[in-house]
Structure formats: structure tokens, C-alpha cells
Amino acid sequence: xxxxxxxxxxxxxxAMKLLAAIGRVAIFAVDTVSHLFRPPVYPRxxxxxxxxxxxxxxxxxxxxxxxTGGALALQIYxxxxxxxxxxxxxxxxxxxxxxxxxxxxxxxMIAARVTSSIAAEIATMKVxxxxxxxxxxxxxxxKYLVVPRVLAxxxxxxxxxxxxxxxxxxxxxxxxxxxxxxNAAAYLKNTVDFLELRDIVSSLVKGAAFGTIAALMxxxxxxxxxxxxxxxxxxxKGSVEAAAVLILAANFVLTGVFFSI
Amino acid sequence: xxxxxxxxxxxxxxxxxxxxxxxxPKGTSMVIIGGxxxxxxxxxxxxxxxxxxxxxxxxxxxxxxxxxADRDAFLARFGMLFQGGALFDSLPVWQNVAFRLxxxxxxxxxxxxxxxxIGKLRRVGLTADVADLFPAELSGGMQKxxxxxxxIAAEPEIIFFDEPTTGLDPIMAGVINDLIRxxxxxxxxxxxxxxxxxxxxxxxxxxxxxxxxxxxxxxxPVAEMDNSGDPYLDQFIHGRATGPIEAVR
Ligand SMILES: Nc1ncnc2c1ncn2[C@@H]1O[C@H](COP(=O)(O)OP(=O)(O)OP(=O)(O)O)[C@@H](O)[C@H]1O
Ligand SMILES: [Mg+2]
Numbered sequence: 001x002x003x004x005x006x007x008x009x010x011x012x013x014x015a016m017k018l019l020a021a022i023g024r025v026a027i028f029a030v031d032t033v034s035h036l037f038r039p040p041v042y043p044r045x046x047x048x049x050x051x052x053x054x055x056x057x058x059x060x061x062x063x064x065x066x067x068t069g070g071a072l073a074l075q076i077y078x079x080x081x082x083x084x085x086x087x088x089x090x091x092x093x094x095x096x097x098x099x100x101x102x103x104x105x106x107x108x109m110i111a112a113r114v115t116s117s118i119a120a121e122i123a124t125m126k127v128x129x130x131x132x133x134x135x136x137x138x139x140x141x142x143k144y145l146v147v148p149r150v151l152a153x154x155x156x157x158x159x160x161x162x163x164x165x166x167x168x169x170x171x172x173x174x175x176x177x178x179x180x181x182x183n184a185a186a187y188l189k190n191t192v193d194f195l196e197l198r199d200i201v202s203s204l205v206k207g208a209a210f211g212t213i214a215a216l217m218x219x220x221x222x223x224x225x226x227x228x229x230x231x232x233x234x235x236x237k238g239s240v241e242a243a244a245v246l247i248l249a250a251n252f253v254l255t256g257v258f259f260s261i
Numbered sequence: 262x263x264x265x266x267x268x269x270x271x272x273x274x275x276x277x278x279x280x281x282x283x284x285x286p287k288g289t290s291m292v293i294i295g296g297x298x299x300x301x302x303x304x305x306x307x308x309x310x311x312x313x314x315x316x317x318x319x320x321x322x323x324x325x326x327x328x329x330a331d332r333d334a335f336l337a338r339f340g341m342l343f344q345g346g347a348l349f350d351s352l353p354v355w356q357n358v359a360f361r362l363x364x365x366x367x368x369x370x371x372x373x374x375x376x377x378x379i380g381k382l383r384r385v386g387l388t389a390d391v392a393d394l395f396p397a398e399l400s401g402g403m404q405k406x407x408x409x410x411x412x413i414a415a416e417p418e419i420i421f422f423d424e425p426t427t428g429l430d431p432i433m434a435g436v437i438n439d440l441i442r443x444x445x446x447x448x449x450x451x452x453x454x455x456x457x458x459x460x461x462x463x464x465x466x467x468x469x470x471x472x473x474x475x476x477x478x479x480x481x482p483v484a485e486m487d488n489s490g491d492p493y494l495d496q497f498i499h500g501r502a503t504g505p506i507e508a509v510r
Contacts, residue, residue: 040365121351129347132311136341137360137411138333 028220032150035142045148053114053149053215054156058163060113064105065097065164069171072096077180089182090190093172098199099259102165104251107210110157111243115218118149119239122222123232131223146219150212157211158204165203202258209254210247217243262287262451263308263419268317269475270303277303278314279475285468290445290452292462292483294497295472296506301455302344304472305421308453309339321419337366340417344424344455346408348396354407355392358382361415381410386436402429409437413444420444422454426461438464459498462486471497473506 076092122145125131131141169191176182221239225231263285270278277300285291293301306312308319310326319326321335329335348357358378362369369377379389385406396404405428412420422441426434438461445452445467454465462469463483470480471494479491486498496504 042364125349128350129343129345130349132306132309133341133343133347133349135311136309136336136339138336138365139360 025216025220028223029216031142032146032216032219035140035147036151038143040143042144042148045144046152049148049152050156052117053110053152053211054160057110057113057156057160060109061106061160061164062167064109065102065166065168066171068101068105069093069097069168069173070175072101072168073172073175073180077176086180089172089176089180090187091194093176094169094191094195095199097168097172098165098195098203100251100255102168103161103203103206103210104248106157106161106164106207107214107247107251108244110153110160110211110214111217111240111247114153115214115239115243116236118215118218119222119225119236120232122219123225123235126223126225127227127229127231141223146223149219150215153211153215154208155211157214158207160211161203161207165200198258202254205258206251206254209250213246213250214243217246262289262322263453264318264320265304265308266318266320268304268307268314268319270300270307270312270314276475278307278317280317281472281476283470283477283480285451285453287451288445288449289467290441290454290465291468291470292454292456292466293470293472294456294462296497297457299472300475301472302423305341305423305453305455309336309341309421333365337361337415338418340412340415340420342405342408342412342420342422342425344427346396346404348404348407348411350396353393353395354382354399355379357396357407358392358410358414360411367415378410378414381414382407384413384440385410386433402433405429406433406437409440416448417450419451420453422452422456424455424457426456426458434458434461435464441465459500462498 072093073089076089076096077086080086080088080092122131125145131145134141134144173184173187173191176187177184217239221235221242225235263283265281265283267280267282268278269276269280281300281304283291283304293304295301303312307314308321308326310329310332313327321338324330324335326335348354349360352360355375355378356363358381359374361367362374362377363371375392379392382389382392387403387406387410391399391403391407396407399407405425409422409425412422425441426437429437441452441454442465444450452465454461456462456465466483468480469483469486471478471491473493479489479494481489486494489495492505496506502508
């Protein structure tokens, strides 16, 4: 009987673990938001975070977007040729970039670049007692470390996504005009005419959501890091895994919310 | 000033503190000695509320350290030198020292804060040119002294030093011992110091407490330390390998 039940018990234990983890993350998120609205605020920390998360992510976002946009144009052209639909390249590139690839790829790049560095930094601070030192200096780690990073990601990642969308479309445009003999003016007109406000809003909302997830996961795993170099390594790995999976899951949900009607 | 009453703390199955009772009167210097890993650092962290004890009470001026009415105000009374320094490696040395003076209730203009920081650095035997370096650019002993400067920067009433002279040369250790003594005598601060250095004990302490097996095995004025008749204390202060304290713990 017990043997029969043990897979069930295992499943139950796993589900409980998952629920507990979700609960802890939710509490952490609520805690972050509650500290957002209570003084003191640390403008210098926010400025540094804006610089690191927003500005310094531009190169990697730009490169990701331009190659993706270019590849997308080539694929749609060759795929579309099978049923004589080569002409839809501008429309599909625009929709593909703005609705899905822009936000998702930027989100994942931010998870790789920002989540990992936040987790490693905060975890190192934890294991070297810097977090304890902050507390003894009457500075709340949530306010000093977490709020600036999460807020900066929430504010800048939508902008990064917008930049990524534009550069991705530009990548598609370049390939289409240079290699596939599209008319430049017609390509742009098709792109602009085809995109709806809803596409752009969804892109920015996804950006804000993914940025928040990325920074929150970095902070959460960093703050919970075990001691030692291994602890830092585990925290970093866990944070990137969690951020990437949550970003993809959130993308699915948000796509459903925006486009299922 | 600080009263610890039957404090216990375990990490998982490992019982570190097993009913520690200790009293540190205001304006005195208490030195805690004891073997490595006996829970000295944990004891200080319990008072600061960085580690929550499993049971027992800790009162600071009658106020419960676990649940102070205003935690920021409570912590503002303390300065702490961490065993590993715990300097913020993203900030230059002077901003580490002046951390409290650059934000919050004690906020001062940056130039003034830097001035104070450089003054404190000088007191721990460091020159003004380390002020703009980053902690990673300093030697271990220099980092320790920067940590010390940070602990005393806001002139707290209660100061905890976790191994302030470990890793320093004998002369610098002497300078730091004098500094700690000075802070207690001149500024009237209450100090708790952890050290393994017996000459440091004699230089700094009013009272000594020896931690072993999770409890205070012996406590008393430093003058009585040498003829306490306590076998644990005797073995410890003379550094004998044999005695009631096992070498392998
Ligand atoms: N955060 C923690 N999590 C788990 N165990 C801990 C933690 N902090 C301390 N310990 C354990 O508690 C015990 C006492 O640690 P503590 O740092 O207080 O020793 P100590 O007396 O300061 O030793 P030393 O003289 O070597 O600094 C150690 O066995 C340590 O492993
Ligand atoms: Mg210690």
C-alpha cells in the first residue's frame, strides 16, 4: 500500500515544495513593492541600477535584435515562397518582432546578463556579511539593494524592448531590401500600416513584466544564497533558470491576455 | 546595559549556544574569549538581531533586542566590526567609513563626511591616500582597520569588535588596542570585543568572559583572570594542548 502510494506522495511533496517556493517568491515581491513606497529612497543606487540594467544592456539587446530580425526576414521569405506569399515579409517581421521575439529575446538576454549579475553580487554580499553590515548601519537591504534594481528593470526593460523591436525590424528591412529586392519605401509603409497600437502596448507591457521578473529573481536568489563560493554559484544558476522559465511562462500568459480575443 | 539571559541558538542539529548568560555594564569593556567555532561571533550577532536566538532574552538598556520599538534607532546606537571586515566592495574606502554619515538620520554633506572619514582612518593608522581606493585594493590588515574605522565613524554608544587585531602586525595591534581602550575611557562607550590574542585581552578588557560548550564558563574582572582556579580558563590563557578542553572539537 505504502509502495503504491509513494509515487503519489513524492508528487505531493514536490507540489508542496513548488507551492512553498511560489509563496516565498510572492512574499518577496510584495515585500519589495511595500518598500518601494516607504522612505528612505536611495536615488544614487537607482541611478547606478538604471545605468547598469538599462544603458549598458543596449549593445547586447541591439545585436540580438538585428540578427534575429534579419534571420526572420530570410525565413519568412523562403517559407512564404512555398505558397507564393513572399510579399508578407514586412508584416510578419513586424508582428513577430513586436509581439513575441522582441520582448522574449530581450527578456532572456536580460535574464542572462542582469539576473545573473544581480544574483552573484547580492549572494557575494550575503556570504561576506556585507548584508549584515548594511543592517547594522541602519540600512534596509530591501530598500538599498532590491528596490533600486527591480525598479530600474521595470522602467528600462520596456524601453530596451522598444529599441529591440525597432532594431529587429531594421534588421529585417536591411535583409529584405539588400538581399531580397524589396522596395524600401513599400517595406516601411507595409510595416507601419500593419502594426496596431495593441501590438506595441503588448510589447511594452511584456517588457515591464519580464524586466521585473528578471531583477526580482536575481535579488531573491541572491538574498537566499547559502554560504561559500558554492552558495553563490547555486544562487546564480537558480536565478537565471527561474527568471528564464518565468519569463517564458509569463509571455504565454500575456500573449493569451492580449491576443486571444 | 547589555543583559543576555539563558540564550540558546542551534543551526540545524548543531547546538551553538546552550543557555548563555552574560551581563555587560554600561561604559565597560567586555572581552569574550573561547575556542574557534564556539559561537562568539554568533553571540554578537544575536545582540544585534542579525541572528534570532531560539530562546532566552537579550536586553539592551531594558529594551528587547529581538523586537526593538524602532529598529533603525536601536541599530544606530551600535557600531560593529565584522570578523571578515564586511566592507562594501562597490564603494571606495571613505564611503565605507562614512556610510552612516552619507544617508539616513545622520546625513552630512559629502565633503564633511569625507573629512570625518579621513580622520577616522588616521586613528586606525591609515593615511588619507587610501580613502579613494576600493577595499579590494587593500591588504587584509588594512581592510580590517577600515572596518574598524567604519564601526567607530558615527561614534556609537555600543561597539562590537570581532577579532580587531587578527591579521595585524604587533605594532599595529598595539595601536588598535590603545584605540579601543581610548574609545571606552574617553567616549564612555560600552564595548564587547572578541579576540584570541591574550595581550589584547589584557590591554582592552575590564571584564573577561570565556565561552565554552555554549555557555559562559567563567566571567570576571581581567585582574582575576590569572588566578581564577578555573581549569578551562587556565588551559585557554596558557594555550595548553592538554586539559579539560579537547583539542579536536
Ligand atoms: N549562519 C550560520 N549558519 C549555520 N551555521 C552557522 C552560522 N553562523 C555560525 N554557524 C555555526 O555556529 C558555530 C559558531 O560560529 P561562530 O562564528 O560564532 O564561531 P566563533 O566562536 O566566532 O569562532 P572563531 O573564533 O573561529 O571566529 C560554528 O560551528 C558555525 O559553523
Ligand atoms: Mg568568530
